[in-house]
Amino acid sequence: MSLVRAGRLAICLVIPFLATTSLAQVRTADPAQRGLTNADFPRAIKIAANVYTYEDFHAGPERFTTTNMFVVTDEGVLVADGQGSPAETKGLVAAIREVTTNRITTVVICSDHGDHTGGNASFPPGVHYIIHPASKAILDRQAAARADAWKLPASAELVADRTALKLGGEELQILFLGRAHTAGDLAVYLPRQKILFLSEIFLNRVFPAMRSAYPSEWLGALIKAERMDVNIYIAGHGFTEQGPVSTEELHTYRKALEAVITEATRLYRAGVPVDQAVKQANWGEYASWTLASSQGPIAIRKVYEELSGQLK
Ligand SMILES: [Zn+2]
Numbered sequence: 001m002s003l004v005r006a007g008r009l010a011i012c013l014v015i016p017f018l019a020t021t022s023l024a025q026v027r028t029a030d031p032a033q034r035g036l037t038n039a040d041f042p043r044a045i046k047i048a049a050n051v052y053t054y055e056d057f058h059a060g061p062e063r064f065t066t067t068n069m070f071v072v073t074d075e076g077v078l079v080a081d082g083q084g085s086p087a088e089t090k091g092l093v094a095a096i097r098e099v100t101t102n103r104i105t106t107v108v109i110c111s112d113h114g115d116h117t118g119g120n121a122s123f124p125p126g127v128h129y130i131i132h133p134a135s136k137a138i139l140d141r142q143a144a145a146r147a148d149a150w151k152l153p154a155s156a157e158l159v160a161d162r163t164a165l166k167l168g169g170e171e172l173q174i175l176f177l178g179r180a181h182t183a184g185d186l187a188v189y190l191p192r193q194k195i196l197f198l199s200e201i202f203l204n205r206v207f208p209a210m211r212s213a214y215p216s217e218w219l220g221a222l223i224k225a226e227r228m229d230v231n232i233y234i235a236g237h238g239f240t241e242q243g244p245v246s247t248e249e250l251h252t253y254r255k256a257l258e259a260v261i262t263e264a265t266r267l268y269r270a271g272v273p274v275d276q277a278v279k280q281a282n283w284g285e286y287a288s289w290t291l292a293s294s295q296g297p298i299a300i301r302k303v304y305e306e307l308s309g310q311l312k
Contacts, residue, residue: 089119204238
């Protein structure tokens with residue numbers, strides 16, 4: 001275990017994987033329920049010899065983590081997603097510095113949302129970005145509308161389906177599993193370690209957040225992920241879990257998404273107007289998940305949009 005000074009006042013812990021979770025661990029995205037305090041974050045978790053996750057708090061009143069992955073190779077470091085602000089992503093860069101002097105060469109933008117891209121200005125200049133065309137269009141639009149928004153370099157590599165790259169002898173696959181939480185979610189797969197970073201395709205014990213989602217296609221992406229040869233699934237929000245727990249939790253998440261779509265569909269078919277449906281929805285066990293109260297109504301509206309053919 002070693003201590004790192006992160007970008008903010010906090011100290012970043014680099015902790016071994018086994019120290020983080022066990023089968024007895026409470027399954028929740030809520031740090032307090034897992035016995036963690038603010039002082040435990042940000043933190044980096046070593047999940048394989050050269051692979052780490054980095055967890056820091058998402059902004060907002062409800063506490064939960066935004067999780068990134070980084071892969072260290074002789075030829076450089078690949079980072080999957082950043083944090084939501086330049087100060088927070090500085091913390092991620094500092095945590096990488098703690099474990100290697102190799103430079104950050106590649107950043108995969110797996111989710112175009114601000115809580116994963118808002119800090120990208122803190123990545124070193126000259127970094128090679130990889131992004132889905134739909135996400136590039138979103139970021140370009142934001143940069144055109146706001147002078148202070150981070151600008152994706154013109155050299156960014158577009159991945160519409162899949163690509164494989166070699167970095168220091170390590171094979172890394174960048175995969176589009178279909179539209180899901182956004183129109184351009186990318187996943188990063190490490191075939192040697194059988195690790196799959198799913199970014200916001202997988203929100204571990206966080207209520208399915210559908211503001212820019214494609215509900216039924218998202219389900220399809222999760223089923224594809226479940227069928228892959230994977231030992232450790234990494235979520236973009238919520239905690240990094242041990243291999244077997246991560247597999248269970250991905251399955252649990254797919255069930256949650258199914259249940260949310262089923263409940264919204266039931267209300268739609270019963271002819272309940274959307275404004276009443278948001279009040280009538282019964283989320284069952286998922287009502288206790290992080291963000292359920294704010295994301296429930298958004299999910300109803302999105303599923304209604306899809307069922308009525310308004311979602312293109
Ligand atoms: Zn997010």
